[in-house]
């Protein structure tokens with residue numbers, strides 16, 4: 001099953017001491033016969049472990065993020081590191097224009113721009129022409145943001161009326177071009193392009209099973225395992241949707257999939273519905289997207305959400321055809337509640353529940369359950385702002401802006417030097433002194449994961465003249481890792497693990513600290529069943545017994 005659509009870097013000439021050297025030249029043709037798998041020669045620097053190391057330092061009491069950063073040599077600093085919120089893994093988008101007149105690449109580009117908040121490490125678009133030769137797929141992938149990788153010229157080259165797109169943040173598999181999506185797979189029945197959001201909990205076991213039968217992997221992501229299973233099942237099924245259904249029999253965990261076959265666009269959501277997926281329509285084109293904000297961005301109307309466990313097949317012959325054979329009882333579904341608290345864009349609706357309203361509610365519950373006398377409520381931009389507004393509505397304390405956020409520094413900037421007085425956090429976020437000076441402040445944030453920035457932000461407010469800083473968090477404390485497509489890490493790295501609220505308050509230096517109560521979570525989604533595993537340790541799916549986030553890279 002040769003892959004197409006991208007060119008993995010074989011034939012590396014440099015290996016680190018102690019590594020097995022690849023057979024050179026490790027060419028595409030040679031690779032198939034070579035006994036050394038591709039991943040022996042991949043760099044072993046998954047971001048997961050780098051992040052883990054940092055947290056370990058913090059929890060050993062070796063200083064704040066900024067202090068640790070200043071101890072390092074000057075280098076490139078990721079602005080993502082300035083946020084202590086968890087990160088989503090991916091966003092997916094697909095479109096099929098039945099009229100055959102529209103070049104869909106530009107629409108996918110706009111859809112991906114709307115989903116950029118779900119992943120900023122890599123992106124890609126794959127398109128095909130349903131009237132052209134079967135299996136002719138044009139694709140382009142790259143590291144970084146959508147608008148850094150695509151321009152009018154590159155989109156012009158992606159001709160076709162059906163296509164899929166993807167934005168990625170890596171939680172399983174390294175952040176490399178090989179792992180960027182959509183994956184494009186050539187096999188005996190044609191070509192598949194696949195975009196995936198989520199994590200499989202049984203990926204290592206499925207991978208071993210495939211490897212035993214001779215599969216050679218080009219990436220270190222579990223999405224490739226899904227693609228392989230669909231392709232294998234397609235060999236002895238009558239349709240690609242049947243092959244997807246057969247593959248879903250084996251998959252465990254979180255997945256929202258958008259798959260392009262030569263003549264069909266397919267969307268599938270795991271039976272628990274961890275990650276969102278919705279359907280839209282614009283003229284004669286049907287769209288699949290992670291969030292409704294992407295439909296708004298391209299002027300499409302919302303049709304409905306793909307139900308947990310549902311497979312939808314979009315084709316001119318049947319319109320939207322649904323297979324619900326994998327759906328489970330609605331009361332057993334388990335949407336990720338953090339999509340509403342933080343991941344989703346506030347202008348999106350997920351399963352008919354407004355993300356904005358969920359955040360307003362979270363703020364209101366905080367104000368009701370953990371009131372405090374104060375003069376001003378502010379949010380930690382941007383993710384804390386809406387819950388802060390909700391807190392203000394319920395408490396009657398005025399809401400205002402307490403920080404200026406620098407939106408122009410991009411994804412990375414040069415790290416402050418050793419002994420430098422510049423603050424990495426303050427480069428991005430600066431308190432508005434006239435707004436906070438002499439005031440008792442309630443500061444609302446969406447979460448505290450490792451506690452790497454909260455102390456600095458509290459200190460910045462005090463330095464700007466705030467007389468009191470009361471922190472309110474619009475989620476419960478993270479006590480357990482997530483295995484379903486986010487980077488919430490192992491327990492040892494979570495600030496709330498083994499500490500009570502008073503101890504955390506003391507670490508971050510706030511006058512008071514309160515979290516959203518676990519009992520309130522279900523109310524945020526209007527009673528829709530949710531996953532709250534990272535807060536309770538009770539997961540809807542049995543957690544993996546192996547490391548699913550780093551093991552592929554070894």
Ligand code: SF4
Pocket residue numbers: 274335336337338339481482483484485486488531532533534535
């Ligand atoms: S464990 Fe937490 S972050 Fe992960 S899917 Fe469940 S609620 Fe979402």
